[in-house]
Amino acid sequence: MQAKPVRTTDLKELKRRGEKIAMLTAYDATMARLLDRAGIDVLLVGDSLGMVVLGYDTTVPVTLDDMLHHTRIVVRGTERALVVADMPFLSYQVSTSEAVRNAGRLMKEGGAAAVKLEGGRAVIDVVKRLVDVGIPVMGHLGLLPQSVHQVGGFHKQATRPAEVERLLADAAALEAAGAFSIVLESIPSEVAKAATAHVSVPTIGIGAGPHCDGQVLVCSDMLGLFDDFVPPFVKQYARLADTIRDAGHAYIEDVRAGRFPEAGSPATAPGNKTRTA
Numbered sequence: 001m002q003a004k005p006v007r008t009t010d011l012k013e014l015k016r017r018g019e020k021i022a023m024l025t026a027y028d029a030t031m032a033r034l035l036d037r038a039g040i041d042v043l044l045v046g047d048s049l050g051m052v053v054l055g056y057d058t059t060v061p062v063t064l065d066d067m068l069h070h071t072r073i074v075v076r077g078t079e080r081a082l083v084v085a086d087m088p089f090l091s092y093q094v095s096t097s098e099a100v101r102n103a104g105r106l107m108k109e110g111g112a113a114a115v116k117l118e119g120g121r122a123v124i125d126v127v128k129r130l131v132d133v134g135i136p137v138m139g140h141l142g143l144l145p146q147s148v149h150q151v152g153g154f155h156k157q158a159t160r161p162a163e164v165e166r167l168l169a170d171a172a173a174l175e176a177a178g179a180f181s182i183v184l185e186s187i188p189s190e191v192a193k194a195a196t197a198h199v200s201v202p203t204i205g206i207g208a209g210p211h212c213d214g215q216v217l218v219c220s221d222m223l224g225l226f227d228d229f230v231p232p233f234v235k236q237y238a239r240l241a242d243t244i245r246d247a248g249h250a251y252i253e254d255v256r257a258g259r260f261p262e263a264g265s266p267a268t269a270p271g272n273k274t275r276t277a
Ligand code: KIV
Pocket: 025, 044, 045, 046, 047, 048, 049, 086, 183, 185, 206, 216, 218
């Protein structure tokens, strides 16, 4: 029997019941299928795609076409989780009508159930309009990676009282505009706690301590797949980079030594699926 899909309204209900929300990023169908079957509540097709898959230094160069492509393939691998697609830099800031068109494409062509965009009161008219036309919006406050060149790096945010006030006002504005949830990135744990108490929609933290209504991590970080740099708040639940490197070495040695394929082993097993023609 197919599992009942997670809806945006289910997340609000989880907050009401005091149950935590588990969210991870995914960028392809295989990862989506594995994490979906593991029971993840939300799969975010994050624009972190730019850094962990496409090889950029920041999320800034990611395009709407990149997001559409990866959203489609994540959706194809997902049966139960709520799939949220990130709106990339400058896909929602130029005008409200462009934002509606782009968010609409992520839903209609990409198959996402909701979009996420960065910012508070600066983008509130866009959030209101998207919600008005039936597009569920997840907000994103604290460290805004699309503004990395403006803030001067991937630093902790809301460390001064004026910034904390601003963040709380932005969170309240997002809730009033109809956002169904808010990501809080790289802010002090006590500020995340205050923001979580300040709004009735669920907060999802990353580098924001344990008091949020849910947690999100970049899948490649928590799987130990992207190990060039491990953010201090990440817990590695596996070390897939080591596993892949070791498997790669073993395969290369086997091929070079003539140990693979073994003499007498079938080229393809009869009746089995094969990727070769
Ligand atoms: O793009 C992304 O992966 C994100 C998460 C870090 C929340 O926005």
